[in-house]
Amino acid sequence: MTSAVRPDSAAKLSGTAVYGTDLEAPGMLWGALVLAPVAHGRIRSVDLGPARAIPGVVAISSADVPGLVGGRIGDPERPPFPPKEITYRSQPVAAVAAPTREIARAAARAVRIEVDPLPAAEDLDAIFPEWPTTKVGDPGRIAAHVHARRGDVDRAFREAETVVAETYRTSSVHPVALEPHACVAEVTDGTWKVRTSTQTPFGVREDTASILGVPDRSIVVDGTWVGGGFGGKGAAILEPYALLLSRASGRPVRIALTYAEEFRLGRTTLPSVIRMETAVTAGEIAGRRVRLLLDVGTSLPGRDFATGYSIGFLLGPYRTPAFEVEGYAVRTNKPPFGPHRAPFAPQAAFVVESHLEEVARAVQLDPTTFKARHLWRDGDRTPFGQPVVSFGLSRALESARATADHWRTSAPPGHGVGTAVGFWSTNTGAGGEARVLLRPGRLSIVQGEREIGTGSVVVGLAQVAARRTGLPVERIEVEYRDSSQAPYDAGVFGSRTVGALGRAVDDAIVRLLQILAERIGAPEPATLEVGDDTIYVVAGGVRRRVPELWTAEEAASGAISAEGKHYGKGGEIDETLVLDGAFYPFTDFTGAAHVAEVDVDRETGSVRLVRYAAFHDAGVVLDPPNARAQVEGGVAMGLGTALTEEAIWSEEGRLENAGLLDYRLPTLGEVPPIEVHFVEGWAGAGPFGAKGLGEPPIIPVPAAVASAVRDASGAHVTELPLTAERVARALKLL
Amino acid sequence: MTASSIRLTVNGRPAGLDHVPADERLLDTLRWRLGLKGTKEGCRTGGCGACTVLRDGAPVLACLLLTHELDGSAVTTIEGVAADPVGERVRAAFATAGALQCGYCTPGFVMALTGLLREQGRSGSVDELLEDLGGNLCRCTGYATIVRAARLARDGLP
Secondary structure (H helix, E strand, O other): OOOOOOOOHHHHHHOOOOEHHHOOOOOOEEEEEEEOOOOOEEEEEEEOHHHHOOOOOEEEEHHHOOOOOOHHHOOOOOOOOOOOEEOOOOOEEEEEEEOOHHHHHHHHHHOEEEEEEOOOOOOHHHHOOOOOOOOOOOHHHEEEEEEEEEOOHHHHHHOOOEEEEEEEEEOEEOOOOOOOOEEEEEEEOOEEEEEEOOOOHHHHHHHHHHHHOOOHHHEEEEEOEOOOOOOOOOOOOOHHHHHHHHHHHOOOEEEEOOHHHHHHHOOEEOOEEEEEEEEEEOOEEEEEEEEEEEEEEOOOOOOOOHHHHHHOOOOOOEOOOOEEEEEEEEEOOOOOEOOOOOOOHHHHHHHHHHHHHHHHHHOOOOHHHHHHHHEOOOOOEOOOOOEOOOOOHHHHHHHHHHHHHHHHHHOOOOEEEEEEEEEEEEOOOOOEEEEEEEOOOOEEEEEOOOOOOOOHHHHHHHHHHHHHHOOOHHHEEEEEOOOOOOOOEOOOOOOOHHHHHHHHHHHHHHHHHHHHHHHHOOOOOOEEEEEOOEEEEEEOOEEEEHHHOOOHHHHHHOOEEEEEEEOOOOOOOOHHHEEEOOOOOOOEEEEEEEEEEEEEOOOOOOEEEEEEEEEEEOEOOOOHHHHHHHHHHHHHHHHHHHHOOOEOEOOOOOEOOOOOOOOOOOOHHHOOOEEEEEOOOOOOOOHHHEOOOOOHHHOOHHHHHHHHHHHHHOOOOOEOOOOHHHHHHHOOOO | OOEEEEEEEEOOEEEEEEEEEOOOEHHHHHHHHOOOOOOOOOOOOOOOOOOEEEEOOEEEEOOOOEHHHHOOOEEEOOOOHHHOHHHHHHHHHHHHHOOOOOOOOHHHHHHHHHHHHHHHOOOOOHHHHHHHHHHOOOOOOOOHHHHHHHHHHHHOOO
């Protein structure tokens, strides 16, 4: 039942697939954003005059959109334009549109911004000068504080045989989808229509409506093929500006970011500093303390979600009798914190895995044995009291360990082998709806998401329908509608597309099969099959063509339809443990154990990945070739996080490496062969036992690479990425 | 800025281009003047390979070439590559190997691989072929399926 050739192959191999960057409209103007010249400052004036003096140019700033100061949440740091205070460099302060791209760029440069600079805060250490004590230098810099405790932690540490305390640091990484953000907007007769490349058409609709102060329904979002998202295309970044420029000019307006703008303005996962302390008695973890400083960039106080979410991953998938976790979301003058494939989980896994390896070494135990002994198994509870259900990670680690042991016997001198685990929670809590249309010759799935690349829409939803109906997958067509026509769905993120939207599709099909059985008069749900190039409905021993079962109204529309939905419920955490702020439950448990073999240059500290193996609990795998491809791609992306990717911010809040030549992605020659294995027997809550697989493959990679580097060279690196310089410093070569 | 007429052959057909500014890039000529948007716009600095096309059969980056430099050249883009037997073999190999996900890097990879295989045939080594593809970035696949497609296309050459 696997698809030999992806159904989007033809469009993508012929150049006919239309992406956001390809959009245009008759009479269109080209838009450009005017970006703040400082990271923090008070605006004295924004003079659009010189731009407007250029023929054909339309220009707008805060004064042209009175009352629009940050949407229904009243956030002055959200679009469209800051009226008074700039809070990060590259924040849009004005926008222009012109007949050509070149004129638009010239007009953007012509806008004169006068700013009184204010001191910028970029560095977590400067904001917490006495770290690891959490005495904060400037309380105004705290966006959120989360704090939780379980058991007698102080006693666990007081009575411990061994205590290991370390500080880790992680860097800022950017999603870098190859397609930059781009959209075309047109405002006509009270309808604000925008065509855009997005992971969340409905999210963009809600965001944009909120920012523009109009009802959701007056915004229509029409998606394109998405040239990669990885979390970066989840929010409205350009759409409000394009719509405002269209309203001001009376013409369609296109805005596309340059790569430099993409780096400077797009959302990134920002730096963190993490303190890890573990108490061990008799070879068992007796207590843990975790403290997190997370840079959340420009952000309103009290509006942070990232910290409570991220800190949940810092205890790892390990049984922990007593713990205390405390996290601070720290406001800096950077762009807002944004998700990047499994937000903060790869960073957290790097910290947890490296630290527990250090702990195991301190008590002279084999790190993998020590981890395996503490790993969650079905029937355990998470530190926050959630039952662990259908979690195959310990089996994955057993398999990984066997591979690691085998590789060690053949690794040449200078090479090292490392093992690490990571866990994730398929976000099936975010809901969605779908409609199915049974036509005489095919079954159509009508829904609102566009394919982002994983195959979760064009392959995954079709696989669900094929399995439920019995039809061959070639008879199933995934149809897309814009936000005014499609059933609602939360978006393509959180590894949820098959797990949540797929369940809505499944629900619709189950209803359809019931309707068909009722019409035949059979007690059991119908199944579908193909014969003579037409679809037959089979139930109670009766076989009917679709036109024999439809009503006059359905005949006119050409299909029998049914609707389905899935609004999942997340798990629950033990709220009595929470002392401050918000923590979040996991929904569907998933995880992976990875093995890396590296070669470390003992003179320069540079690291080369030699081979790699990944063992995943992905529940029931619906489409093995795509599942394998997903793991291969996630591992390669994780290799970037592990070794080369680091957005470098100056003290003045300037992004110093806003381009592909300085922000280094893994290239073809740097990614070795990757073995992919799936451990079976732990069904997920998704259709037919599926679990999400979009994000898990990236999670263990930095940790596995760090473990291998340590095995190869002895270098215990406590900061991501593991650049040659950091490895060399750990080896005292520098 | 001077603007003048340029003669190109694009996908086998003559394309007369008038009033081409001296600083117009081949990428913009293809996409916005000729409407051939299968050639993707990525970084515009030669760093990603998404805009790879063939100039007189050899892979080049359309974002780094000025259209004026190409007067008299023959350009092949993804829209025309199926007419080339090697190009068609490469496209089939990408489909069979599942060597695409979001698809944004795909036209650039197909053009680069087509150009390299046209130059080398089966005489060049696989390692050389893969090294020559190193200037094309993919963020989705981790290159594994692309490497499979490259081997498949090369091995299928006569």
